[in-house]
Amino acid sequence: MNGTTGFEQRRSGRVVVADIGGSFIRFGVSDAPGSVRQVDSVPTPIGSWEEFVEALKLLAGRHARESDWPMVISMAGAIEPVDGVICSSNIPSVTGRRLGPELTSHLGREVRIANDAACVALAEAVEGAGVGHDVVFCAVLGSGVGGGLVMDGRLAGGPSGISGEWGHGMPVSAYVDVDGDGSAQPIAPLRCGCGRMGCVDTIGGARGIERLNDLLHGEQKDSRVIIDEWQNGSRPARRTVTAYIALVSEPLAAVVNITGASVVPICGGLSNAAPLIDALDSAVRKRTLWKVRERLVVPGMLRRDGGLIGAAIIARHPQRTKI
Template sequence: MILCFDIGGSAIKIAHAYSQQDVRPMGREATPGRDLDAFLDVLRRAIADAPEPPTRLSFSIAGAVDPDTGVANVANIPCMNGKRVVADLSAALGLPVVLANDADCFAMAEAVVGAGRGHDIVFGVILGTGIGGGIVVRGELINPDGGMAGEWGHGEVAQRVVGDPQVVLPAFACGCGNAGCLDSVCGARGMERLHSHLHPGANLASHAIVDGWQRGRAEESRTIAIWLEILTGPMTMAQNMLGAGIIAVGGGLSNARPLVGALDRAVRDKVLRKFDRPLIVPAECRIEPGLVGAAILGLKSEEAGG
């Protein structure tokens, strides 16, 4: 049995994995993000409470590991930030540890048991608070040793002259330290920022903007039209570079199926390979994808004897 953890800044989700199709969520604990001893105690209790001794531990984290040094960058879990997290956790807990970025785990879950089943190349896209992604090629992460891949939300590529009539947007500051990233204007918070800029005085949550667009309201419709225009070009370029068979979309904005459908149609009109079926589709993995992806990676490591 693989014991799986999906670790975020506020909660640690736990699951027992017996196979890729048998992943059993077991609840969650608050994340003691600043207290290393308390953090390790949560993990030790999960090990002790397991119905049988786990053979290894597999983690999904909101961060990245430097493949050259093994040092983690996990800003929302300060007690782990800057540490050689795989080696340190394995030493502290006495079990082999597998660890991957949460977007990579999402992509792996979709590739193996979700919308990407049967496709050689799967691009897992997060349209949530921000924008992220992961890439799976023939059942393996493109970056199995850590690092950054699939993070198409960052880089100063957001189109700034957009719309009909045209408007010139500022290069919105991004949390990564750059300005003009897709993350800063096309994630849920970015959509809200875009709407407020286009319609001074408007202050709507992203779900209300999407709802207004679906109802045909003028202001919300203009915002979504520009949002789609900004997002379509970079997504087209990413698809032309990757040649994905499917792009599975997760995150809060993916719950708006008409929005995903509109993005799919806009991108399919522009990509070099022409599809007679949807390319960009909502994610299908209904169990916590971070836990499922971590489970799959742990099981693969077990099979390989790593």
């Protein structure tokens, strides 16, 4: 299959999309631009490559009979720029595979793989909270941290397709004013799953806010409980959330300064906590180099469908990304 068939010609008609997470494969179809619907869902075979391929074959057989309907898959993982091999920490069955070409061969249709945070960012930029903005940085605050950068409607993919990744390689501050009285308290950098120390990912997601609470108060609580207690005026929860907002807003403001983003949609589980996003917006705007008078950090609009919508946009407009 060469670069002028399938994706390059696909502007109308049906495209097939999948959003693959560590628990479920959500399968969808789009029959027209701006419209995508989930039609099926099966558990993700995370331990077996053969079962992973069979699951996709089954879904394609049910909902995508025509082999000229291209498929774009949104999933967590980094694709090596040199050899195209994917590394996905939550779906080990695909790690080490040249996933796009191998699935293209097994399924008999063109299959393209896109990073899930990139799909969500593209969806928010084109159809969600970023509409009308030239530069959109979408931050995913789920169990961990991800992100994607969209400029002039195109995903800034970079060689590995994850150029909006701010969760790793950018350390958070080692000190934070948890009581709001000007006294900085040291926060020991936590080891990150990527092997580095103190990445934004260690404290920026739901697991991160739980780690911070444990670090400050020696209490292991669910992030939703911590946020509820913060809203109810609990002092320990207030200290935890104060630390969280301070630590996350600094690197997020740095991202805004570097990219010139005029809107930052927040997706992932923590985006459901509206007061937390409000507090983050206020803190980020205090730290940006230029005065941002309007709302900058906002809840994403597409919620759990961002992956499928972003994959459908890529299927119809492959020039929006190089992934």
